[in-house]
Amino acid sequence: xxxxxxxxxxxxxxxxxxxxxxxxxxxxxxxxxxxxxxxxxxxxxxxxxxxxxxxxxxxxxxxxxxxxxxxxxxxxxxxxxxxxxxxxxxxxxxxxxxxxxxxxxxxxxxxxxxxxxxxxxxxxxxxxxxxxxxxxxxxxxxxxxxxxxxxxxxxxxxxxxxxxxxxxxxxxxxxxxxxxxxxxxxxxxxxxxxxxxxxxxxxxxxxxxxxxxxxxxxxxxxxxxxxxxxxxxxxxxxxxxxxxxxxxxxxxxxxxxxxxxxxxxxxxxxxxxxxxxxxxxxxxxxxxxxxxxxxxxxxxxxxxxxxxxxxxxxxxxxxxxxxxxxxxxxxxxxxxxxxxxxxxxxxxxxxxxxxxx
Amino acid sequence: xxxxxxxxxxxxxxxxxxxxxxxxxxxxxxxxxxxxxxxxxxxxxxxxxxxxxxxxxxxxxxxxxxxxxxxxxxxxxxxxxxxxxxxxxxxxxxxxxxxxxxxxxxxxxxxxxxxxxxxxxxxxxxxxxxxxxxxxxxxxxxxxxxxxxxxxxxxxxxxxxxxxxxxxxxxxxxxxxxxxxxxxxxxxxxxxxxxxxxxxxxxxxxxxxxxxxxxxxxxxxxxxxxxxxxxxxxxxxxxxxxxxxxxxxxxxxxxxxxxxxxxxxxxxxxxxxxxxxxxxxxxxxxxxxxxxxxxxxxxxxxxxxxxxxxxxxxxxxxxxxxxxxxxxxxxxxxxxxxxxxxxxxxxxxxxxxxxxx
DNA sequence: TGACAAAATTGGAACGTTCCAAATATTTAT
DNA sequence: ATAAATATTTGGAACGTTCCAATTTTGTCA
Numbered sequence: 001x002x003x004x005x006x007x008x009x010x011x012x013x014x015x016x017x018x019x020x021x022x023x024x025x026x027x028x029x030x031x032x033x034x035x036x037x038x039x040x041x042x043x044x045x046x047x048x049x050x051x052x053x054x055x056x057x058x059x060x061x062x063x064x065x066x067x068x069x070x071x072x073x074x075x076x077x078x079x080x081x082x083x084x085x086x087x088x089x090x091x092x093x094x095x096x097x098x099x100x101x102x103x104x105x106x107x108x109x110x111x112x113x114x115x116x117x118x119x120x121x122x123x124x125x126x127x128x129x130x131x132x133x134x135x136x137x138x139x140x141x142x143x144x145x146x147x148x149x150x151x152x153x154x155x156x157x158x159x160x161x162x163x164x165x166x167x168x169x170x171x172x173x174x175x176x177x178x179x180x181x182x183x184x185x186x187x188x189x190x191x192x193x194x195x196x197x198x199x200x201x202x203x204x205x206x207x208x209x210x211x212x213x214x215x216x217x218x219x220x221x222x223x224x225x226x227x228x229x230x231x232x233x234x235x236x237x238x239x240x241x242x243x244x245x246x247x248x249x250x251x252x253x254x255x256x257x258x259x260x261x262x263x264x265x266x267x268x269x270x271x272x273x274x275x276x277x278x279x280x281x282x283x284x285x286x287x288x289x290x291x292x293x294x295x296x297x298x299x300x301x302x303x304x305x306x307x308x309x310x311x312x313x314x315x316x317x318x319x320x321x322x323x324x325x326x327x328x329x330x331x332x333x334x335x336x337x338x339x340x341x342x343x344x345x346x347x348x349x350x351x352x353x354x355x356x357x
Numbered sequence: 358x359x360x361x362x363x364x365x366x367x368x369x370x371x372x373x374x375x376x377x378x379x380x381x382x383x384x385x386x387x388x389x390x391x392x393x394x395x396x397x398x399x400x401x402x403x404x405x406x407x408x409x410x411x412x413x414x415x416x417x418x419x420x421x422x423x424x425x426x427x428x429x430x431x432x433x434x435x436x437x438x439x440x441x442x443x444x445x446x447x448x449x450x451x452x453x454x455x456x457x458x459x460x461x462x463x464x465x466x467x468x469x470x471x472x473x474x475x476x477x478x479x480x481x482x483x484x485x486x487x488x489x490x491x492x493x494x495x496x497x498x499x500x501x502x503x504x505x506x507x508x509x510x511x512x513x514x515x516x517x518x519x520x521x522x523x524x525x526x527x528x529x530x531x532x533x534x535x536x537x538x539x540x541x542x543x544x545x546x547x548x549x550x551x552x553x554x555x556x557x558x559x560x561x562x563x564x565x566x567x568x569x570x571x572x573x574x575x576x577x578x579x580x581x582x583x584x585x586x587x588x589x590x591x592x593x594x595x596x597x598x599x600x601x602x603x604x605x606x607x608x609x610x611x612x613x614x615x616x617x618x619x620x621x622x623x624x625x626x627x628x629x630x631x632x633x634x635x636x637x638x639x640x641x642x643x644x645x646x647x648x649x650x651x652x653x654x655x656x657x658x659x660x661x662x663x664x665x666x667x668x669x670x671x672x673x674x675x676x677x678x679x680x681x682x683x684x685x686x687x688x689x690x691x692x693x694x695x696x697x698x699x700x701x702x703x704x705x706x707x708x709x710x711x712x713x714x
Numbered sequence: 715t716g717a718c719a720a721a722a723t724t725g726g727a728a729c730g731t732t733c734c735a736a737a738t739a740t741t742t743a744t
Numbered sequence: 745a746t747a748a749a750t751a752t753t754t755g756g757a758a759c760g761t762t763c764c765a766a767t768t769t770t771g772t773c774a
Binding site for chain 2: 729730731732733
């Protein structure tokens with residue numbers, strides 16, 4: 001049943017030409033006569049020919065496989081899912097396909113998948129590195145001339161391109177907004193302190209606080225896992241403080257949701273009794289109750305942009321490492337207490353993502 | 358800069374053996390002497406050898422590329438993201454990698470990505486077909502001996518394996534639950550009638566209604582887009598009915614959220630004034646207010662299971678088309694009015710469905 | 715018509731691996 | 745010590761494509 005593969009040679013024989021001519025047709029060369037081309041194409045269709053990229057790729061050693069590797073930490077997190085979709089869009093329309101893998105923050109797994117991707121001959125790699133990734137890990141790749149673009153988290157030492165959102169500016173605007181609403185004690189909740197993203201966001205928090213003419217208190221910075229559970233934990237500690245804060249900027253939206261949970265468990269209503277601001281603007285942020293005020297980073301845009309950057313480098317042949325910081329903007333909804341005026345949260349503008357099934 | 362590739366021949370030369378021996382080492386053959394193996398491995402490490410799967414794959418024509426193609430409709434939808442993660446888990450630990458692509462329900466795009474995957478020589482394909490996919494579309498694949506597993510939506514005519522959730526049983530249990538709470542008029546809201554999934558769920562609704570000793574009224578079945586907006590629309594019609602229903606099972610969670618919105622817009626409180634049950638148990642279901650009572654389908658489990666099925670077929674060499682229906686279970690939360698007893702919905706007790714299987 | 719240029723076609727020789735059959739080295743049994 | 749058995753190693757010949765240099769066909773112009 002498993003029919004023998006149809007090869008260029010079969011096509012050549014059937015069309016009465018040489019395999020070289022068939023190859024030329026395959027590559028859309030202008031050298032081949034129009035009539036011949038038509039005939040060859042017809043035969044290919046009839047015989048159900050499928051191109052063997054592996055073989056082609058073998059011959060044109062330096063040339064490219066048209067495979068892009070994409071490595072993310074957690075596809076379940078819609079932030080990364082959107083990112084992957086953004087990458088897929090541009091990659092697909094450029095005639096590439098994407099290898100997508102999940103590391104789940106495991107550095108070993110990351111090593112494995114990257115190695116596997118290399119064996120398959122990827123043309124380039126887009127990666128959101130797992131926590132504590134060693135900058136040297138991608139050295140062999142770039143040494144082999146494979147462009148690498150790091151997204152979301154940057155990798156200090158590595159000589160690769162990267163594209164991160166403006167974490168600092170985002171936090172500054174979040175803090176300013178809260179200060180503008182009259183809050184004097186604003187906490188910074190969640191996140192692991194050993195990451196570059198944390199540092200950036202914290203720095204933004206600090207300069208926002210100072211810019212608003214408030215004092216920076218170390219006790220108001222409470223780190224935790226960057227997850228919903230972490231948020232619950234962090235707000236617990238915050239409330240236990242002697243002089244408790246009245247508002248908080250959170251490391252990310254997941255933490256912010258956890259903070260809301262924690263507040264409710266203590267009979268405090270997020271938005272009314274305590275202002276909460278997130279970071280990322282994940283899909284759920286606008287549908288949540290109360291809708292989350294957060295810093296929007298457009299992960300899909302980052303994905304698209306990263307992919308474009310990578311394709312550019314692939315085509316250029318040479319990888320000029322560049323670093324891009326994408327703009328972010330504060331989206332004011334209800335959880336900060338500013339949106340009280342609109343009680344009818346019709347949930348109408350909220351374009352659902354769940355449509356299909 | 359771009360160093361010439363290190364090949365088995367280089368390794369062979371450096372280790373003082375033949376390329377055949379190196380190849381044997383690569384495949385972990387027991388034929389090779391332990392000392393030799395060690396030496397070869399050492400040299401490979403020193404020279405930074407990377408295996409060229411493309412070349413290997415070329416030689417062992419029939420054999421496999423260790424690439425699994427995964428095609429979903431909308432990665433942005435957490436249902437599919439989870440599914441992909443499930444697939445990735447088993448695929449990865451079996452030493453395969455996954456090509457993941459998004460069709461966005463576009464049938465053309467689906468054709469493109471599948472073609473592209475074929476060119477790359479995938480060993481198997483897992484696909485959640487775009488709406489209105491022709492069963493014949495996958496004919497060439499199976500004819501070429503490439504196993505295909507269809508998930509989530511089934512493809513009537515195609516002779517491929519499929520794995521869908523037990524839509525019928527899920528609806529039956531949802532209806533029974535509502536009937537058990539005393540509801541006499543239960544509506545079925547949302548979904549497009551031209552799909553297999555719709556038919557199954559409707560059938561489940563019907564037998565649930567009859568099993569509860571109630572009458573089946575056609576007017577209580579109101580279809581609409583399977584989206585939040587569709588839910589708003591459907592509940593509007595339902596309320597306009599002469600004898601309005603007091604409860605509804607919805608085609609999916611998105612519809613259910615829309616129904617809640619629609620109820621609130623009419624000053625009715627979901628859970629208290631009208632019972633709502635969804636289907637899918639998307640991530641947002643447990644965090645929503647009120648938390649949604651819904652039928653949990655465990656997309657990650659489907660992904661894992663589908664991948665296992667596919668790997669089995671790949672290893673078996675022969676694709677015995679089988680159809681699996683995965684169990685679902687009703688998760689009772691608040692939107693059906695049954696959870697009133699626990700006002701402290703700390704968001705904690707809700708055991709996440711991600712954990713277990 | 716012949717000479718020359720342009721257009722179209724074509725046989726190998728790669729690419730990096732695995733497979734096969736055969737060769738060589740090492741043991742074991744006598 | 746030698747034959748037989750076993751363990752290890754090894755040169756090619758594939759696999760399906762592209763590239764190169766060379767060849768054949770066609771067209772042009774005097």
